[in-house]
Amino acid sequence: MSWLVxxxxxxxxxxxxxxxxxxxxxxxxxxxxxxxxxxxxxxxxPFVRASILDRDAVAAALADHGVxxxxxxxxxxxxxxxxQRPLHTYEQNVTGxxxxxxxxxxxxxxxxxxxxxxxxxxxxxxxVVTEDTPKAPASPYGESKLIGEWLLRxxxxxxxxxxxxxxxxxVVGSGSPELWDASPHNLFPxxxxxxxxxxxxxxxxxDYDTPDGTCVRDYVHVADLAVSHVAAARRLDAGEPVEAAxxxxxxxxxxxxxxxxxxxxxxxxxxxxxxGPRRPGDPDRIVADGALAARDLDWEMRHTLLEMVxxxxxxxxxx
Numbered sequence: 001m002s003w004l005v006x007x008x009x010x011x012x013x014x015x016x017x018x019x020x021x022x023x024x025x026x027x028x029x030x031x032x033x034x035x036x037x038x039x040x041x042x043x044x045x046p047f048v049r050a051s052i053l054d055r056d057a058v059a060a061a062l063a064d065h066g067v068x069x070x071x072x073x074x075x076x077x078x079x080x081x082x083x084q085r086p087l088h089t090y091e092q093n094v095t096g097x098x099x100x101x102x103x104x105x106x107x108x109x110x111x112x113x114x115x116x117x118x119x120x121x122x123x124x125x126x127x128v129v130t131e132d133t134p135k136a137p138a139s140p141y142g143e144s145k146l147i148g149e150w151l152l153r154x155x156x157x158x159x160x161x162x163x164x165x166x167x168x169x170x171v172v173g174s175g176s177p178e179l180w181d182a183s184p185h186n187l188f189p190x191x192x193x194x195x196x197x198x199x200x201x202x203x204x205x206x207d208y209d210t211p212d213g214t215c216v217r218d219y220v221h222v223a224d225l226a227v228s229h230v231a232a233a234r235r236l237d238a239g240e241p242v243e244a245a246x247x248x249x250x251x252x253x254x255x256x257x258x259x260x261x262x263x264x265x266x267x268x269x270x271x272x273x274x275x276g277p278r279r280p281g282d283p284d285r286i287v288a289d290g291a292l293a294a295r296d297l298d299w300e301m302r303h304t305l306l307e308m309v310x311x312x313x314x315x316x317x318x319x
Contacts, residue, residue: 009036175223249288
C-alpha cells in the first residue's frame with residue numbers, strides 16, 4: 001500500500017511527501033520536473049519522471065508501486081499567466097486530471113486528495129470565505145481547478161471514487177531547509193529576489209478599505225498544509241467520511257504591509273517598500289474560514305507570520 005504524489009518534486013508536493021513518510025506511510029513521486037526539482041525528492045522515495053498526461057506512465061506507476069491512493073498536486077499553478085496560456089492551463093489541469101482519474105479507475109485505485117485552490121472563488125462577495133461561498137473563478141487557472149473538483153464528483157457517482165479537495169489560500173514558508181518556493185510569481189520569492197538584488201519590494205496599492213490601507217490576505221504555512229493532506233489520506237484509508245472540499249485558511253488574514261514588516265524583521269534587511277498602483281480587481285480583504293478542516297483534517301495555524309517568513313528566508317537559495 002502506498003500513496004502516489006503527483007507533482008511530488010514541487011514546493012507543496014515535496015512537503016506532502018515528507019509528511020507522508022514521517023507518518024509511516026509509503027510514498028511514490030510522479031513529476032515531469034517542469035517546475036519541480038528532483039533534489040526535492042528524498043533518496044528513499046521512488047521517483048517516476050513522467051507527465052500526468054502520459055497515461056501509460058501513470059498506469060505503470062500505479063501498478064509497479066502498489067498504489068492505493070493519490071495526492072494529486074501536479075498542475076499548472078500560475079493564475080495570472082493562465083490568462084495568456086489558457087489552453088496550456090486546461091491541458092495540464094483538466095486533461096491531466098482526466099487522464100489520472102482514468103488510469104486510477106482502470107487500476108482500481110479509489111481514493112484521491114486533490115490540490116484545489118482559493119481561485120475557485122474568484123472575487124467573492126464576502127470577505128470571509130466558507131466552502132459554500134459561490135464559485136466564480138476569474139482566471140483559466142481557477143476555472144481548471146473547479147472543473148477538477150467536478151471531475152472528482154462525477155467519478156464518485158460513476159465508480160465510487162472517494163475524494164476530497166483542499167482549497168489552498170496563500171501558501172508560504174518552508175518545513176525543511178532544503179525545500180523552498182521556486183515560483184517566479186508568488187509574493188515571498190518576489191520579495192526575497194528584490195532584496196537580494198538591492199531593490200525595494202513593491203506594494204500594489206495602499207488605499208484599500210483595511211486598517212493600514214493594504215490588501216488583507218490569508219497566508220498559511222506549507223508544513224501545516226502538508227499535515228492536513230496526510231490527515232485526509234488517513235481518513236480515506238480508514239473509510240471515514242470527508243467533505244467534498246475544505247478551505248485551508250486562517251480565518252484572520254494579514255495585510256501586505258504587515259508582511260513587509262515581518263520580512264524586515266525576519267531577514268534583518270532594512271527597507272522601505274515601494275508603493276505602486278492597485279492591481280485591477282484586487283479586493284480589499286479575502287480570508288478563509290477553516291473550521292471544517294480543523295474539525296476533520298487536523299488543520300491549525302501552527303506557525304506565526306514571523307516563522308513563515310524566517311523559514312522561507314532560511315531555505316531560499318542565495319545568488
